[in-house]
Amino acid sequence: MQNPFGNGNNDDNNQNDPNNPTGLPIPPNFATVVNKENGQIRIAKVGPSFTALLFNLWVPIFRSDWYNLLCMAGVEIIAGMALSLGMGQPFQVAYTLGSYGLGIVWMLIYNMMYFKHLFNIGFVPADERSKELLSNANYWKEPKDKNE
Template identity: 25%
Template sequence: MKVNLSNSSTNQVKQVKVGFSWTVFFFGLFPPLFRGDWKWFGILLIINLVIGIPTVGIGAGIVNFVFAFIYNKLYINDLLASGYVASDDTSRKILTSKGFIK
């Protein structure tokens, strides 16, 4: 399920998926890079390098698998903290039911 978030100061609207991130599962650190989410791209890059090099890539695969479960939640929380709000009632209801907003 997807929610629409808008920022009134920049007039940007973003559609964000809630739940498991299949893109992070299959492509690792590239989704944060392409979304311009520099903070989580850097964190994931460092973790992948630190864990992936000694384990010849196996550890990086495990990190990406775990991160796929939490990335969309982290991304939505960062957007909400930076001034984005739910654009419509359906998005607001989804965010409320998932515990993002009260």
């Protein structure tokens, strides 16, 4: 497969990276994580999630990230109720205003929430590039040795 993200005009079609478990070209700001127990592989962006800004609660649905979907929906409902009580406006108006504000918050933190949840359920970085990228963004901390 030809890599659209680099290698210039290299005519060699065998450009698969042996360290990349998917064999697909991955943009430089995306990390790959793998679950060692069942072999599942997830690829996601590290940094702000503009899709979360635009599509809000649809992003965790498309990623099958039910835990973060429930967390985000709960926060949005509570914020909408709090705004409707504080502003004296109908719930729909307050929920819409709160949703726009929370959209910016989700844009900034959703990808971090996604990766941290994956790490909690047994995923680890699949390669050194992903491990370095996740460590630099403070998403991943190397687990301490249990023998110490």
